[in-house]
Amino acid sequence: MGATLRALRALVLLCGFYLLSLVLLAALATLDVAAFTWAPGAVAGKIVIVSLLLAMPVVRGMFMLRTPRGEGPAGLPVTEADEPRLWALVRELAAATGTRAPDTIVLTGDVNAAVSEEPRLLGLRPGPRRLYLGVPLLTGLTEAQLKSVLAHEYGHFTGGDTRLSALVVRGRVQIGRTVGHFHAKADGREAAERARQEKAAAKRTAKGKKAKEIDTAGAGVTYRMMAAIYTAYAKLYMRATLSTARAQEYAADLAAARIAGRDATASALREIPILATAHDFYLESYATLGVQARRLPPRGQFFGGFGRMLTAREAELARMREMLPTEPRSPYDSHPPIANRVLRIEELPADGRGEEADGPALAVLADPARTLAALEDAVLTDEVRQFEHAPEWEQLLDLSMAAGLASLDTPLHRALAFHTEARPSLPALLTVIDDGQLWQLAQRLPLSGQTATVEGRAFRELVRPVLRDSLQSMVLAEFSARSLLNWEFSWSRPAAVRLPGSASDLDGEAGTEAALDAAVDAALADHPDTAPLRALLPPAPQPA
Structure with a gap:
């Protein structure tokens, strides 16, 4: 049609x-x-x-x-003077595809590339064209893969798909x-x-x-x-x-393979969903790490840190590339399953073209560091741009964890607030335990149906895991309040914390320090004893 x-x-x-x-x-x-x-x-x-x-x-x-109109993703428009190499690549691929180059290029903060057109006469006549190109996509792709992605988008232009979109x-x-x-x-x-x-x-x-x-x-x-x-x-x-939308995607894939090569097109199709998943994880675990403390990563690193995480987690990404989605995201998804698209491309005859331009796609930008910094100003909200930039990622982690522990609000905190007039804190909890009221306090926790119906030892066994998690968090908060915790930043694994005088990680995977583990067990025993836990705590600072 x-x-x-x-x-x-x-x-x-x-x-x-x-x-x-x-x-x-x-x-x-x-x-x-x-x-x-x-x-x-x-x-x-x-x-x-x-x-x-x-x-x-x-x-x-x-x-x-x-x-x-004007409802495209937020981004950073770049002129040919700003990014001459990018514009040259865009024009070269447009000519190879047999279509008109876009009038505007907008760099975005998404793992995505898209084209749009503002047609006239209900889509029957062409209009101004715009290319949206995600900088995180450039960060994770090679230049050969980028060429394939751009050729795919131009395939929509040659098919008239963009004129219909409006x-x-x-x-x-x-x-x-x-x-x-x-x-x-x-x-x-x-x-x-x-x-x-x-x-x-x-x-x-x-x-x-x-x-x-x-x-x-x-x-x-x-x-x-x-x-x-x-x-x-x-x-x-x-x-x-959407009846022809998936056919349009297959046709655009074929155009990409013709222009950029079979191997580059297949590898780009494999890479994009992996990059999208990785970028979501990066935003949640790294880029927005300091939001609670009203801090941003170092200048230019809100998007710039993504490449560092990809390098550190390459082994994980390699495993993910072998597990391509075989189902569309929804019955109305205009894109066929990635696995089907990759299979169709890989079934094409070898064309003798590997990924010749195998350098990082980010290199097509004239000054990536400058662009990454300018992109923050273009896409972050006004409120977030008011946050202060941390000088290093390590300081960002310290500030974030300190803010999180300072505002800790576990079920045990809330139960303690109802049980005693004192401020919910570790010293207040230890006092309650010493007074023999631990299990009365536990009755105020949110309890599951089974826990709420039992008593005695059965109740204590069921509620003890909730108490343990909250108590360990309260211990960390107490050390953090006294500036005694040492957080270790990592691109390849979760952040780890070292207790004062310890060489052992406390991050839920490496295991808790033996002394703290034993002290928490003693405080939550059937006959509680807070002495071991109090012995671990440093003296409270004296007012000047």
């Missing part, structure tokens, strides 16, 4: 949204006329009010329909908005009904009567019925517009 026919099909589906809306409005109007004709006045008035409330999201959906997205976005309006109305009705019933139940309880069970099953049902109608059409719309 050519680009023009696909555009016409998308236009017909979009008109179907209008037609569905008009049919629903006509049905509501018919209901109103019937109500005024045959129903009593009061009933007719209620029916009209309900129909008007249902009609509002439908009308809003019809008149808010427009092509979303029209298709227009329908998807608006159907989604309409469904969202109905669900929001239904949720509001359900919340209001729940609040009404809870208030009535509270009044009955105050009068000594048995409260009725809360039941909101019927609240907002008409809104949910309308949402269900549009959801059904949305599924039809998605399936129809």
Whole structure:
């Protein structure tokens, strides 16, 4: 199916949204006329009010329909003067693919490359083009793999896919908005009904009567019925517009293999999902490590540290490359499973081209360090940009862990706050234990069904693991408050902590230090003894 026919099909589906809306409005109007004709006045008035409330999201959906513009990912636009080598590579590959080069290149913070076009005449005429290129993608790919990725994206240009995207997205976005309006109305009705019933139940309880069970099953049902109608059409719309999307991806893969080579294309397809997973882990475990302490990594390292982690964890990544996804992410995913795409490329005849340009793709940037720093300013939120940069990753870890331990809030902390008037802390807990109230305190912990029904030794055995975890955390917090913990930063494994005077790691995997382990066991024994634990604690600092 050519680009023009696909555009016409998308236009017909979009008109179907209008037609569905008009049919629903006509049905509501018919209901109103019937109500005024045959129903009593009061009933007719209620029916009209309900129909008007249902009609509002439908009308809003019809008149808010427009092509979303300027909604691409946040990024750093770069000119040819900024990045001459990148622009030369982009133009070279565009010419080899037989298409027009993009008018704008935007560097982003995602593991992704994408092209967009702002077409005219409902996608029938081309318009300005934009290339979005993720710097983390450049960090993890070779230059040969990058060429394959860019050639794949240009394959969408030659197939006319980008001209259709605005029209298709227009329908998807608006159907989604309409469904969202109905669900929001239904949720509001359900919340209001729940609040009404809870208030009535509270009044009955105050009068000594048995409260009725809360039941909101019927609240907002008409809104949910309308949402269900549009959801059904949305599924039809998605399936129809995605029917050729996967074929387009296969065709773009073939274009990439023709331009950049079979091996580079297959290896790039293998690498991208691995990089996406690794980058998610990097953001959570490294880049945002200091958020609680309102600290950022060293300048330029919010994205720059990703390459260091990839190098340190190469063995893990190699194992992940052998486990490619064999199923699409969802029934409506426009991309076929990666395993299928790789298999199709690897089945092509050898073309004699290995990954000749096997240097890092990041080298196509004129000054990677400068670009990584500028990217932070372009994509991080205003609030996050106000955070102070740590001078080194090691200091960032120290600050982060200290902030986390200072704000520690375990189940044991919360139970201790209810049990005693003292501030929840390790000294307060040790006092409770010395007073023989440990197991009474344990009764205030969130307990599972089984734990809540047993007593005596069985209760102590079931609750002891929760107490152990919280107590060890409280010990670390106490050492941290006195600046006695030494955290060890690593790109290849979780951070480790060394206790004062110890050469043994305490990170949950290397095992706890024997003395602390024994001291915690003694404090949580059937007959608790806090003396070993108190002996491990350094003297509290004396006020000046």
